[in-house]
Amino acid sequence: MNADDSVRQFLPKASLEALIAALRDQGYTVLGPRERDGVIALREVHAAADLAHGMHDEQAPGHYRLTADDDQLYFNYVLGADGPKRYLFPAQQRVVQLHVEGQRFVMDAASPAPPKLAFLGVRACELAAIAVQDRVFGADDPRTFRCEAELSYCETRRNAFFVAVNCTRPGGTCFCVSMGTGPKAERGYDLALTELRAGFVVEIGSERGREVAAQLPLRLPTEAELELADIKLAQARHSMGRTLQTDGLRTTLARNIEHPRWDQVAKRCLSCGNCTMVCPTCFCSTVVDSSALDGGSVTRTRLWESCFTHQFSYAHPGPVRHSIRGRYRQWLRHKLSTWWDQFGSSGCVGCGRCITWCPVGIDITEEACAIAATPSQSNSPFAEAWEGEGEAEAAGEVPR
């Protein structure tokens, strides 16, 4: 039996409506999984009927299909291509607008107040990814200097309410167990739900969560309900679509800069950037300046950018990463290796999106595994430096 059973509650199926209503009453825009052209998309929901329902997904490298089923469950599918990143860190955002008054540029009014968003149905891996982005954008350390876009991330993030859903049916490309991020949400949520046929086992994760829970027709769960929820989650741990052996991986990738596998994957990779767009931790952006025809105003817009574009590594002598090989290698090594140096954690949370949404089905777990299985002789000029860190990592002291 679970230690915190005293705090677990039960929300009958029909009362999902009450949860959405309670959030909306508190002024939240509720965003939840909706079916859109055969894919689960995170969009505004006004009522429980808006949520995707009675369907499950089939995910494999380069493959996604949504199929109706008789299960009548709400959350029998996992992630679609987009997630909270789209709202916390919009794909396109105006940073600043200036107009000409007399002989000088004047800044237009500041951006509107940050939205108040409630995410319904976020998965454990997503919460882990948000924690990663918090470190990137400085949301967990208010002293760090932030530019406009990051400020907007931090404010939207601070306002956000998270209703997690624990995964009882992992997808075909999921590997959160390997990355230690799921399938059960352990932190970062306000409320967490585990779906059973009759309703949801509810856990409360914050004071805000408690306030919302107080307005819901909750009852105490039966012994059987709690046990069933635990069994379903334990089963989910054993039905991951993929696994990734992470022991020593960081060091192996650091040492194998010239591994022949990079050439093989470069023959397949399209450098299309889909993997970076769908990855919930990828944070790169670019700014584009545009001017009005009459020269009377200029606008700077921030857009999601990808390390797979040629322009991305442009420095004064020209782009640094000329080849697709160099770009794929940079991406994979950043996710699984150099992210540790930069932010003190893995850059991959095991959500599997990059595998599903790669048009030619390139699988990050397969690529990393191929290199780990046949590591070539150390050929990195930094190999010496890595030796010590590898030992520290093995001893569980991961250096920042």
Next chain:
Amino acid sequence: MVSGASEQSGPPARPKLAVYKFSSCDGCQLSLLNLEDELLDLVEAVEIAYFLEARRRVLPPPYDIGLVEGSISTPEEAERIHQIRRDCKFLVAIGACATSGGLQALRNWADVREFTRAVYANPEYIRTLDTASPIAAYTFVDFELRGCPVNAQQLLELLTAVLMGREPKVPRHSVCLECKRRGLPCVLVSNGEPCLGPVTQAGCGALCPGCNRACYGCFGPMEQPNIRSLGRWFSERQERSPRTLKRLMRSYNGYLEPFKQEGDRYEQIEQGQE
């Protein structure tokens, strides 16, 4: 443009714009005319000196900016483009026809005399070249704007940039980035469509995926496209035939490398199978 210093001595001379048509459907010129919200600003910023589709009045050259729509597919066009180059300071080829030869370039793989005999009662009156070619095959162009038709916002960005003397911001990466930024479902992954977005240059704002259709490559190849890999996926996972793949490559930009090279390769595979 910002300074008001010249107000005393009457309005400053506006740069002169010329718009030319070669072998084409007029769609790119229409993109310019469709810029309804910006058209008034445009005629204030430039003087329309030569644009037969829009107005009859023609001012004499030289022109500051020349936009050329269409491919070169007749002997007259092959002559005329050289005078246009001399008349325009900054010459821009706009649209798939002007930048790749366009759909007309499908004739480049066939016998155009055969076509004229099949279509016209008196084919002897038809004077045409054996090939349809992009403008750059005949003369130097300062810039090329892709698309069938060109994207109106890109056209506006081009004109604004030229007027301000800065480089036009035209991305060279895949359509997929625009598609994902818009949050569109991927028709390739979720529907098994042969979408060319991962090898096609952005600029359209993912127009076709936005209508739940596969991209058919009308903006031409992106920077360093890996067509071979995408083609392998289409043939192995979607079971598309070499003939289908050849036809995918040979459409609006079929004669533009490296679409041409891959189209030709699929043709060889197709013939090898027969």
